[in-house]
Amino acid sequence: MIKLLKSADSGEEEPDEPFSVLVVDDELGLLTSLKRLLETHGYVVAVAVSGTAALTQLAKNRYDLLVLDLGMPGIGGAAVLDFTIERCLDMAVIVISGTTSVVEATAAMRRGAIDYLRKPFGPDELLASIANATRKLQLERANRLMRDRVEVSERLHRFLVNNSPDLIFMLDVEGRFSYLNKRVETLLGFGADALVRQPLACLVAPPDRDKVATLLHRLAAGVTEPQLAEWHFLRQEAFHHDRPTLDLFMIAEVTAFPIISGNGSESRFTGSYLVARDVTSRRRAEEALRQASARLEHVVSASPAVIYSRDPHSSRPLNFISSNVNDLLGYRAEDLLADEHLWEHLVHPEDRSRFKRSQSCEDEYVQTSCEYRLRHREGGWRWIRDTVRLIRDSEGYPVELVGSWLDNTEAQLLSEQLSHQANHDSLxxxxxxxxxxxxxxxxxxxxxxxxxxxxxxxxxxxxxxxxxxxxxxxxxxxxxxxxxxxxxxxxxxxxxxxxxxxxxxxxxxxxxxxxxxxxxxxxxxxxxxxxxxxxxxxxxxxxxxxxxxxxxxxxxxxxxxxxxxxxxxxxxxxxxxxxxxxxxxNDIELSRRQGEMCWVARINQALEENRFQLAFQPIVPTLGRSDGHHYELLLRMEDEIGQLVLPGNFLPAAEHYHLAVKLDRWVVSTALDWLSDNPDHLRNLSLCSINLSGLSLGDVPLLDYLVERLKHRRNLSGKLCFEVTETAAIANFNNALHFIGALKSIGCRFALDDFGSGLSSFAYLKKLPVDFLKIDGVFVEDIANDPVSLAMVSSINDVGHVMGMETIAEFVENDQILAKLRAIGVNYAQGYGVGKPRPLAELVAYCPQIGLDLQH
The missing domain is CATH 3.30.70.270 (Reverse transcriptase/Diguanylate cyclase domain)
Structure with missing residues (x-):
């Protein structure tokens, strides 16, 4: 039974398989005989009775041998043979034909057929031809497999050499380059082809050229072991210019081998094979390490800290300690190294447990720092800050404890002093x-x-x-x-x-x-x-x-x-x-005061979170129509859950704990910003009243802010009226006079609020240059039913008019009160009966309603 190797493209041998044959002939009897004959001899046989069937079989299956009849009707054998050539099918072809045409046989052989058999032919002739085709196919496949393997090996070798991190080159017997890998371009900047036939010495720095000649001489003399050297290779000038961080030379460790041809007495030296490894960085690092070691030695000797090391596995406490320990403790380094118990005996008894914990460092990534006292040789104690770290080798094994002592005596004394100062009053x-x-x-x-x-x-x-x-x-x-x-x-x-x-x-x-x-x-x-x-x-x-x-x-x-x-x-x-x-x-007074203190925190929080709002309440003339919008701005606070809080709840606390000025500053700045942002409303504004607390009358920064902002804006300052209470004005009389005078000089007006509820001193009133007198609502709300209240309101109104002031009545809750005010000549009314407070955001939409004719 004939067996074949697997196809060459796999690169491996596979288990023996039967040889597969496709027989193509239009004579059915011959086709059946051939199939039976070949199967008897161990072949796997498929048949096709026409050229069309053969093409279908060849497209679907793989065969090792094609036995092809040339003379078939329709698609003939020549077309089938052309199909195998076009598809490059890996198979042997034996052509059979009933004709004796030499031309036909020659054409088939030229197309790639291995043999030509003329009908009729004997079984032995066919089997011999098939055996010959089989051997030839096996040889072709084996050769192809070998060529492919050699080509892969060469590609791999070429890839490894060209991509090696080392410079690899070959020299001829004269020491000239015959081959260089591509690494010469990335390391030195020279093209490999440009260096071929150039001497090795041209690539080496002049001081090393004699070393090169000596090494090449030894190789040519017949040494067999590799030769080692270290040379300085030159870099191409333009290459170094484009890479200024590179050194002028590449330091390389060179390994050289002689190339010997022949064997025994006929062997001869034919060249050299050299590998140069770039060790520039290593040599620079070694030099940097040497310099660092020298610097470290100097730093240790000059450092104020005492440096020491010890073996974590030895009973000896110290392996090394710097000589400046003598300055710290009065002991020489030799004393501490010679006496293994001296160090521990110098530790203050109260600090020994802390000292022992500091020396049990187990983590090389964490420094252990501890302070304890050591006794000086001449007496007295020195505070030491001991910092120690564990050093491990590459496998994680502890090899050394390295630490430093820093004299911390003065810092400790200072710390104790600072601690005392931090906890005690200096006076x-x-x-x-x-x-x-x-x-x-x-x-x-x-x-x-x-x-x-x-x-x-x-x-x-x-x-x-x-x-x-x-x-x-x-x-x-x-x-x-x-x-x-x-x-x-x-x-x-x-x-x-x-x-x-x-x-x-x-x-x-x-x-x-x-x-x-x-x-x-x-x-x-x-x-x-x-x-x-x-x-x-x-x-x-x-x-x-x-x-x-x-x-x-x-x-x-x-x-x-x-x-x-x-x-x-x-x-x-x-x-x-x-x-x-x-x-x-249960103390009522304390509860009130604590309630006020709670309001302080809530007020400050509301200021920070911008939870204060402004509302407005109309002030309307009692007779006729107003010549513009006139209203008072009122302060509201939004609490933590979004509910509005009236000023009567938080203003007493604000005044008692000196927050009223902050609130007044917020009200004033917010009001001025709003008026400035609404110029159309400002043009139709008659007067905007803003309340100020008594403390604000003496606040210089608030006064400076108002003057600076209003001094060049008469269109705004002339429409502002600041309201101060009678009690606040009299209690801060001199401050009030200065405050009022400064703002009136730039066009602002003033109203004396809640008149009648405080001191009600007409002597003070005569000296206060106010424009409006607001009659306290306590009197106004009862004038419709109480003749005494009516008489008091009438008296205040008359005094105000005599002094050139206009009067405003508060708490006007209904038409009966309004009618009484008209009768006695009060100029303006304010209260729920003429207009309730509303949010400032509604002011522009509401303003057309202000100033309606209040006459019945």
Missing amino acids: TELPNRRAFERRLQQALECSRAQNVEHALFYLDLDQFKIINDTCGHMAGDALLLQLSRILQARVRRQDMLARLGGDEFGVLMEYCSLQDAMRLANSLCGAVSDFRFAWGDKTFHVGASIGVVSITAASESSDSVLSAADSACYAAKDAGRNRAHLYTE
Whole structure:
């Protein structure tokens, strides 16, 4: 049975397979005989009775041999043979024919047929021809397979050589280049072809050319082992110019082999094979390492830190320690290296546990830093900051602990001093607020854990500002210092007296009942009251208001305790000063004050989140029509859930805690921005009234802001009217006169608000240059039913008119009140009866309705 190798394109031999044959002939009997004959001899046979069937078979299947009859009707054997040639089918072809035409046989052989058989032919002749075709096909396939393997091997070798990171080249017997790989272009910038037939010496730096000649001589002399050298190769000038970071030379480790042809006595030297590896970076790194080592040696010797190392596996504590340890501890490096116990014996007894933990570093990525004291050879202790890190080898094995000692004595002393300063008042040397709050938090935690009671005092000096203003801050400081000593002498040893700021002190009495606490608080009030402070020729008397609060397990937080004590202190001041007030949850005055303090936080938060709004309320003439829009701007606050809050809820707190000026600044700036952004509305505006608090009358920055913004805008300033209350104006009379005068000079007008509810001094009124007098609504709302209220409103109206002022009545709630106001001649009305407050956003749409004829 005949067997064949697998096709050459696979590159591997496969298990033997039967030889496949396609027999094509239009004589069915012959076709059947041939199929039976060939199958008997082990061939796998397929048949086709026409050229068309043969083409179909050849397109679908693979055959090793084609036995083809040339003379067939239709598509003949020649067409089938052409098909095999066009498709480059890997098969042998034997042509059979009933004719004896030499031309036909020659044409078939030229087309690629291996043999030609003329009918009739014998079985042996056919089998011999097939065997011959089989051997020939096997040889062709084997040769093709070998050629393909050689070509692949050559391509692979060429690829490896050209893509090697090393420079590879061959020399002839004269030392001239016969081959260079492409690496010469990327390393040196020279073209490989340009260097062929050039001597090796032309590529090597001049100092190394004698070394080149010596090595080539040894190779030619017949050495058999590889020769090693290190040369400096030149780089092409333009190549280096385009890459300025490259060195002028490439340092290479060269390995050279002789090329020997022949064997034994007939062998001869025919050239050299050399590999040059670029080690420029390595040599530069080695040089940099050498220089770094030299620098490190200098740095260690000159460093203020003592550098040491030790073996993590040895009982010896030190392998190395720098010589400057003598400056730090008075011991020589040799002393510490010789005595393995000396270092540990120098550690302060209180620091030894911390010292041992610092030396057990196990993580090379984390520095362990620790401070401890070491004894100096001549006595005394030096604070050391010891920083140590574990060094491991490439396999993760610990090899060395490297550390440094830095003298931290002065820094430690400074830290202790700073810590004292951070927790103590610089004037009185008492604990400060920070230390007091920390101690208070500890007392609160103690109350919860042990269910015990403590007490806290919040003490504020009365009349302290008078001394500061009269005699200066030096006198105030002297008073505080003397009083702190008086107070310190009266509190218990275990109690904490602290200066909380300014003239405020705190006392924390741990494990103290309220009865004992109140007794001490009254004692402190008496001691302060009895004290007389002398400064120069003046003697002063001060007092103390003290808020007392109990600290129990039910106390919420340190902030709430301090807030309660502060509220109780203010309650003591409101009750007449120089007394102690005990905080209770049902205390109405304290509840009011704490409510105001809550409003302070809410007001500030609303300012930050821009939750304030402006509303407007019309002011209309009682007779006739207005010559323009006239209204008052009112402030509203949007609370945390979006509900509007009227000013009566938050303004008292704002005025009490000095936030009114901030609110006034917001109202003024918002109003001016809105009016400036609505010029059409501004042209039709008669007057816009804006309320100012009493504190704003003395606020210079607010006055400067208004003057700067309005001084060149008469069209705006002439349409503004600022309202101040009668009480605020009289209480800040001089400030009010200055404030009013400055703004009236640039065209603004003023109204005296709520007239009649305060001091109602006509003498003050005569001096205040206001344009409008707003009659308090307390009187206006009853004039329809109360003759006394009517008489008072009529009197105020008459006085205002005599003084050249126009009058505005507040709280005009209905037509009856409006009719009375018309009867007595009040100029303007304001109230729900003539117009309710509405959001500023609705002002432009609402303005056409303002000024309707109010006459019935």
